Amino acid sequence: MTHSDILIIGGGIAGMSAAFFLAKAGKSVTVLEREDQPGYHSTGRSAALYSETYGPKIIRKMSTASRDFFITPPDGFTDHPILTPRGIIMTAAPGEEAKLDEILTEGRANGANFVSLTPAELKEIIPVINTDLIASAAHETDAMDIDVHALHWGFIRQFKSLGGTLITKADVCAISKTDGTWQVTLGNGQTHSGDIIVNAAGAWVDDIATKAGVKPLGITPKRRTAVMVDLPSDVNAHGWPLVASLDESLYFKEDAGRLLVSPADTTPTEPHDVQPEELDIAITIDRLMTATSIEVRRPGESWAGLRSFFADGDPVSAFDPADGSFYWLAGQGGYGIQTAPAMGEYAASLICGGGIPVHMEKLGITEDALSATRPSLVTGK
Ligand SMILES: Cc1cc2nc3c(=O)[nH]c(=O)nc-3n(C[C@H](O)[C@H](O)[C@H](O)COP(=O)(O)OP(=O)(O)OC[C@H]3O[C@@H](n4cnc5c(N)ncnc54)[C@H](O)[C@@H]3O)c2cc1C
Incomplete structure (x- = not known):
């Protein structure tokens, strides 16, 4: 021993x-x-x-x-930077503007760089976004990829x-x-x-x-799904910030010329080697196609992971x-x-x-x- x-x-x-x-x-x-x-x-x-x-x-x-x-x-920890610029854009649907303002105010008070965006300004950054469903947005420019x-x-x-x-x-x-x-x-x-x-x-x-x-x-592991999606050849997502809906129903992020998309699911489960469910993959694609003009014929690879939470x-x-x-x-x-x-x-x-x-x-x-x-x-x- x-x-x-x-x-x-x-x-x-x-x-x-x-x-x-x-x-x-x-x-x-x-x-x-x-x-x-x-x-x-x-x-x-x-x-x-x-x-x-x-x-x-x-x-x-x-x-x-x-x-x-x-x-x-x-x-000697690593030979290249651990953080690289990414940014996050949070989108608020009609009725969610006050909640977004609250986040902006608190974030700025804590020193974060937040830029408010109108739907038109958002579309300049993310041309595929469907702005019919968006009342306002906020761009946190300091958010990074790890x-x-x-x-x-x-x-x-x-x-x-x-x-x-x-x-x-x-x-x-x-x-x-x-x-x-x-x-x-x-x-x-x-x-x-x-x-x-x-x-x-x-x-x-x-x-x-x-x-x-x-x-x-009393830990609760919660399943979260991610799906890779190919982009049409005329869409260049290089440099896009991560886009997340304020109601936590969708986020997507450019990853090596494709999109990593998640329905931000939080399904309680048992601890195990969790795999994605067909229904969650279908929900992911449906939400992406509603939020953007991207047509997904066939989703790419998908995975799921566990996010484990205590009661509070x-x-x-x-x-x-x-x-x-x-x-x-x-x-x-x-x-x-x-x-x-x-x-x-x-x-x-x-x-x-x-x-x-x-x-x-x-x-x-x-x-x-x-x-x-x-x-x-x-x-x-
Ligand atoms: C889809 C998704 C997106 C996420 N996005 C982010 C993000 O953007 N930013 C962020 O900060 N976090 C993110 N997270 C959360 C982050 O991944 C977790 O909080 C973190 O990885 C937890 O690390 P851990 O070491 O506690 O768990 P794990 O990586 O699961 O490690 C626990 C280890 O314990 C081992 N183990 C268990 N039982 C035993 C045993 N009996 N004997 C020996 N070994 C055992 C397991 O094999 C495992 O390797 C995300 C998670 C998911 C699923």
């Missing part, structure tokens, strides 16, 4: 970002990942977007807290160079605790021990908690209230990539007893906001 200070279960972006910061702090760390590719689940299926105005308050703060890392990662692979593998490479161990095909099947030390047994019979477990198993965090004899916090939609990054050696790093929803640097640094700092990193404290990030004992989790509301 090998022993580490910390065993991390899950080698997605959450597990690997925490692993990097923990190894940097001098801890011996082993990451156990069930798949042979650590990005196989949610991390490898995202829309790869960074926006400091997207998501609940604590997510927006964690995204802002991640910006410096994205722009100036550690030496190179998810570069980010994830940057964490993995640096973690390994700091002496960390990542074991793939390591399916955690049983977890026990003897004399204050965790023992984890894999499907192949191997065992690993550690002083602290970090539960970064994405959609499976409640399953891991149950195995460890810790009370589950906020993540948890905290020790379990009943077991101070079991750390939850979970519930990142649809924002786990854009918050990964700050979430990883925060978790490592708390685990090492360092409290909240100063730059996060300055942004108003509190332990209460990320705790496992906040009332909404305890009461399930």
